[in-house]
Amino acid sequence: MIIKRNIIFSLEKRKKNDLQILENLPIRVRIIYAGERLDMSTGYRVDLNKWDEDKQRVKPSTTNKLKQSASEINASLIKMESVIQDIFKIYEVKEEIPSLSVLKGEINAKIKIQTPIVENKTTKINFFETFNQFLRECAKEDNWAPATIKKYTTLRNNLEKFDKRISLDSFDHKKLDKYLDYLVTKHKYKNTTLEKHLKFLKRFLKWGVGKKYITNDAYKDFFPKIKKVRKKVIFLTKSDIDKIKNFQIPDEKQYLERVRDVLIFSCFSGLRYSDLYALSWDDMKSSSLEFVTEKTDDKIIVELNDHTRAIIEKYRYIRFPKNKVLPVISNQKYNDYLKELGELVGFNDSIKEVFFRGNERIEIVKSLYSHFSSHIGRRSFICNGLYMGIPVHIMMKWTGHSDYDSMRPYIDTVDSMRSKAMETFNKM
Secondary structure, three states, X not given: OOOOEEEEEEEOOOEEOOEEOOOOXXXXXXXXXXXXXXXXXXXXXXXXXXXXXXXXXXXXXXXXXXXXXXXXXXXXXXXXXXXXXXXXXXXXXXXXXXXXXXXXXXXXXXXXXXXXXXOEEEEEOOHHHHHHHHHHHHHHHOOOOHHHHXXXXXXXXXXXXXXXXXXXXXXXXXXXXXXXXXXXXXXXXXXXXXXXXXXXXXXXXXXXXXXXXXXXXXXXXXXXXXXXXXXXXXXXXXXXXXXHHHOOOOHXXXXXXXXXXXXXXXXXXXXXXXXXXXXXXXXXXXXXXXXXXXXXXOEEEEEOOHHHHHHHHHOOOOOOHXXXXXXXXXXXXXXXXXXXXXXXXXXXXXXXXXXXXXXXXXXXXXXXXXXXXXXXXXXXXXXXXXXXXXOHHHHHHHHOOOOHHHHHHHHHHHHHHHHHHHHHHHHO
């Protein structure tokens, strides 16, 4: 049995009158194992500028207020670490994990002669409080979009429903397998969604290991075989777009006209819904759109064409809230109206969707219009652009895709279209 643990020596940070104390700070030892944390004082103190945080030792050729030398203090710290390691090795042989109180008692008994222990502090590290810390820190440091925060909040909620008593070091391969099974059986997640949740969980565990809150790094070599079928890229061809543009919208459904305009603008600009919604007149240049994307904070320049110019001109003298260029409604309402528009125009062809849920293969047949969503305009822009021969690297500059792999589904779709188009020559 191996008990994974971290033994960390550090200075105890203290403040007085809201100012950090820089002198005579206690050196403490923190022991993290099996989701537990034990903080103990070593009995030594040293000034902040005499402590090497990377090496976790007192800097050579220095002394503390009691004239104790660096070599004397460091020798005691090394001996203390050795004693702690020996205690864990004994429990590994016994195949037991010591409780916090037992570990504290044995450390006190073994090092009492060499170093007086002035204080002991035991803390049970709460999994969900730690996850909240991860969420706060990463959201701030990486400037997460609200959608990303929502995804990790969903992960946290799922983990709490899965096991309220879960500990930070719980996730060995067996526990990870159980969690994935739970997501399939209780939440009916598709395998593609399952893979995303595992990716999010691994990121949290990696963060925890880096912070030394987690000693179990079994997640690193956990790569379950998740059955997947590459999702079909559904987009609007040139003839589809023309069909939508030329359709006469009934008088009682004139609210769909603006929805159509936003869709057409997206089909010829490649903008995500979030960027369509945020697009303002400040982003407008004489021949291009220049803006910072809402999702990735990338600066994007998208040149205008006749189609996007026409829609801009249509709304030039209409003022929308926050100086917006386009009449973009909420995402949910926009998706609902897109489906309504698609059904009205007559996109009723059946499309089979194949996916896996665990090991179960599932096939669902839906009408084309039911697949209409705010992303269909962006997909249409990419596929039509590639089909017309626009180089991939130029398309990526317009769309903000950062790597070639993210474009591969579109490239494969277009290659398939070209192969079918070539077959028409067989009829000549």
